[in-house]
Amino acid sequence: MPRIVVAPDGRRLAVEERGKADGTPIFLLHGTPGSRLGPAPRAQVLYRLGVRLITFDRPGYGLSDRMPNRSVASIAADVACIADELEVDRFAVVGRSGGAPHALACGALLPERTTRVAALVSIAPHGAEGLDWFAGMTESNVFEYLVARAGPHLAASRLASLAEEIRADPESKVLSLGREGSDSDRRVISDHGLRRMMIRNFTEALRHSADGWVDDVLAFSSEWGFDPADITVPTLVWHGDNDVYSPVGHSRWLAKRIPNATVRIQHGVAHLDALSVLPRVLPWLTRELGRQTG
Structure with a gap:
């Protein structure tokens, strides 16, 4: 069962912990749509690396209450609230896909507590100067963002319908990622264990409504509430x-904007490969806290 943390405004946040209880604390922020039960490194990997992995449902997903009109920046306060409840002073943050901009928010807005940030397959801010935001993006994602920019009511209607379809057959959502994606994405989905984790992730994310999904897409289609140029903590962009x-142009834009960012562009892989990269990113995330506590 998840731990329920109550935010200062009374909202409930559903939190899960995995790995080594006294290990290096790392927040893993899930994709869009997603949940605290999303794909994560296996327990033995977390124990071997000495990682205490913390995940939670963003507002409106899974068992977490909705936060109307939230921005990307809003999530940093929820991360701080959960860290306080868990008695964690400093921590690293990694976000994958839709979780990556929220991880960057922690780097920008919680620099005294966030030691390192990793942003895997992130998007760039809406209106990023010099970036053709939709170039190379699959048609379904382009349509999703264009609907969001047309207004919240249209976005809510569109995503509520999609969420109903996913609840009826979550495996179809996972398989559609392979159909629209690259050969590399299809190879990832062919892994039975990973496919089951993704199905569980989508089922939990949308168990009650599409609210979290709607609010994520609206947040990505609006001002983030911070400038990536303000991030001063060590940041990895993959x-x-x-x-x-x-x-990939989105991460290239971010890497140029974030001071002293480390950028790793991997040839021949795609969006879902971020799932297999995550275990290799964890040692980088633990580095600073490891020096402090070692």
Whole structure:
């Protein structure tokens, strides 16, 4: 069962912990749509690396209450609230796909507590100067963002219908990622264990409504509430150059904007390969806290 943390405004946040209880605390922020039960490194990997992995449902997903009109920046306060409840002073943050902009928010807005940030297959801010935001993006994602920009009511109607379809057959959502994606994405989905984790992730994310999904897309289609240029903590930006869901140009833009960012563009891989990259990113995330506590 998840731990329920109550935010200062009374909202409930559903939190899960995995790995080593006294290990290096790392927040893993899920994709869009997604939940605290999303794909994560296996327990033995977390124990071997000495990682205490913390996940939670963003507002409106799973068992977490909705936060109307939230921005990307809003999630940093929820991360701080959960860290306080868990008696964690400093922590690293990694976000994948839709979780990546929220991880960057922690780097920008919680620099005294966030030691390192990793943004895997992130999108760039809406209206990013000099970036053709939709270039190389799959048609379904382009349509999703265009609907969001047309207004919240249209976005809510569109995504509520999609969420109903996913609840009826969550495996179809996972398989559609392979159909629209690259050969690399299809290879990832062919892994039975990973496919089951993704199905569980989508089922939990949309168990009650599409509210979290709607609010994520609206937040991505609006001002983020911070400038990536304000991030001063060590930041890793990773992307596969065959990504059609959040094209690699987005991470290249972020890498130029974030001071002293480390950028890793991997050839021949795509969006879902971020799932297999995550275990290799964890040692980088633990580095600073490891020096402090070692």
